[in-house]
Amino acid sequence: MEKDVNADGxxxxxxxNVVLCHLLISIFPLGFRFLWPGAGVPGPVGMSERIIxxxxxxxxxxxxxxVCIFFVLSGYVLTKxxxxxxxxxxxxxxxxxxxLRLTVPIMGSxxxxxxxxxxxxxxxxxxxxMTGSSWLAQFWNFTPTVIxxxxxxxxxxxxxxxxxxxTILWTMKIELIGSFIVFGYAPIAPRGMLAVPLFAVVMLVIAAVVPTSWPLYGGFLAGVHLARMEAQQPRWRVALAVALALVFGSYDSSPVYAWTTWLSPDFYMRKHLFNILGGIALVYAVRAGFGAxxxxxxxxQYLGRISYSLYLVHFPLLLTLFCGIYLGLVRMGWTRGAASAVAIPVTFVVACAVASLFQRTFDTWGIALSRRLFPGRLPRDVERDRDARASPTEPSLSA
Incomplete structure (x- = not known):
């Protein structure tokens, strides 16, 4: 079966996006004061922060x-x-x-x-x-050991x-559990209107077990239904989905979204909910051909190929390479903006290079090991071809 190149892209x-977020929040934390309240020490807000x-x-x-897009895509790709x-x-x-598929690359990172x-x-x-980034200050404040x-x-x-x-590996627990929910849900997921009550019941059970992160698991289930949908969709629906993705994807604690506070006093639960809704809308639009x-x-496509590896390796490089470049330039008298304008693209390019190597090693090893231990059943057409080659030639009727 052909890969969905749009989903990969x-x-x-x-x-x-994740890499850029972490690079920017390290230097301009107050630009994320609405996206991630408490990310920076309170202080003057400059033009860069206002734009961010x-x-x-x-x-x-x-x-x-x-990250929410990742979760929706997982439900879609795993069941397609x-x-x-x-x-x-x-x-x-x-x-x-x-x-194994997830853990071997995790080991490498x-x-x-x-x-x-x-x-x-x-x-x-x-x-x-120097930057007042409370987010950046919380990492690697311990003595590492091999064990x-x-x-x-x-x-x-x-x-x-x-x-x-x-630290970004917190998502791997969600990914693993969400994947197994998908594997159990997909075989019983009905079509049409019957899908709604089953989806609601499963979501109620999940919400009872994990009351703060249930929207994230909902993204996996929605991805299952997106895998069943027809690729051809009316243009107006695709346009509406893109608009909703933009609005829900940028959800934050600013007054723009004050109308949503009645849903829950927990900002991060609301953020997960709206970001997942935005992710569902965007994957729907892409499934229908948007941005192909x-x-x-x-x-x-290159970014898609190294996406998992890039996600895993960029964080250690952020705390070392990126911070080292930025610190060196600032100590030479560069402004914060100028130093970040150099440090960000250099770090991104290096992260892609390391991710490419990582993809050829740990990522590939994880796939190979999981397939070696659990080979699975051959596709039906391959089985038929193999059986045909192995079976003796039938005698001719004219013999």
């Missing part, structure tokens, strides 16, 4: 919105082949492989973080004190969401 742009905080424009560096073939073994095989921490090259604490790092890589990050070496030319372009 969207995943690549989402990964780049603009609703709609903030979609390009939201950080949480692309199942709905096309009806082969239940496809889901069971993916379920067996999922832990944690080992990279351990190696960089052990060299003492991290300057993130110094940079955080602790291996425990985090092997099970702690993906099973508990606790990660000190590569851009998403299928070579640069974006």
């Amino acid at each position: 969207l995943r690549g742009l989402a990964a780049a 905080a603009l609703p709609l424009l903030s979609n390009f560096w939201n950080g949480n919105f692309p 082949k199942f709905f096309a073939t009806g082969d239940l073994s496809d889901l069971t095989t993916k379920a067996l492989r999922r832990y 944690v080992l990279l973080a351990l190696a960089l921490m052990s060299t003492g090259v991290a300057t993130s604490t110094t940079v955080a004190s 602790d790092a291996l425990q985090e890589a092997a099970y702690r990050a993906i099973l508990t969401g606790d990660s000190r070496y590569v 030319r851009v998403l299928s372009s070579r640069p974006v």
Whole structure:
């Protein structure tokens, strides 16, 4: 079955969004005062911060919105082949492989973080004190050990969401649990109006178990239904979906969204909810062909190919390479804006290069190991071809 190149492209742009978010919030934390309240020490708000905080424009560096897109895409990608073939073994095989598929690359990112921490090259604490980034100041304030790092890589990050070496690995717990929810939900998900009550019941159960993060798991379930939908959709629906994605994707605590506070006193629960809704809308639009030319372009496809690796490796590089470049330039007398204008693109390019290497090693190893241990059943057409080659030639009727 052919890969969905548009979905791959969207995943690549989402990964780049996460990287840009973390680079900007390290230097301009007050630009995220509405997206991430408490990200920076209160102080003067300059023009850069005002631009970063603009609703709609903030979609390009939201950080949480692309993570929600990841979750919706997972539900979609994991079940697309199942709905096309009806082969239940496809889901069971993916379920067996999922832990290794995710964990081997996680191991690589944690080992990279351990190696960089052990060299003492991290300057993130110094940079955080200069920029007032409370977000940046909270990382790597402990003494690393090999045993602790291996425990985090092997099970702690993906099973508990606790990660000190590569803090962004909190999403891996959501990804793993969400994937298994998808594997159980997809075979019983009905079509048409019957899908609504089942979806509602499952969501109520999830909300009862995880009352603050239930919207994130809802994204996985929505992705399942997007995998069943017809690709051809009315243009007005696609346009509406894009508009909703822009509005919901930039959800923050500014007065623009004050009308939503009645939903819950918990800002982050509301943020997850609206960002997931935005992610659903955007994946719907992309599924219907929106942005196909851009998403299928070579640069974006490259980002899609390295997206998981880029997500995993950029964080250790942020705390070392990025902060080191920025600190060095500022100490040479450069302004904050000028230093960040150099440090951001340099770090992004290096992160892509490291991610490319990472994709060829840890990412590929994770896929290969999971397939070696859980080979699954061959596709039906391959089985037929193999059986035909193995069966003896039937005698001729004229013999």
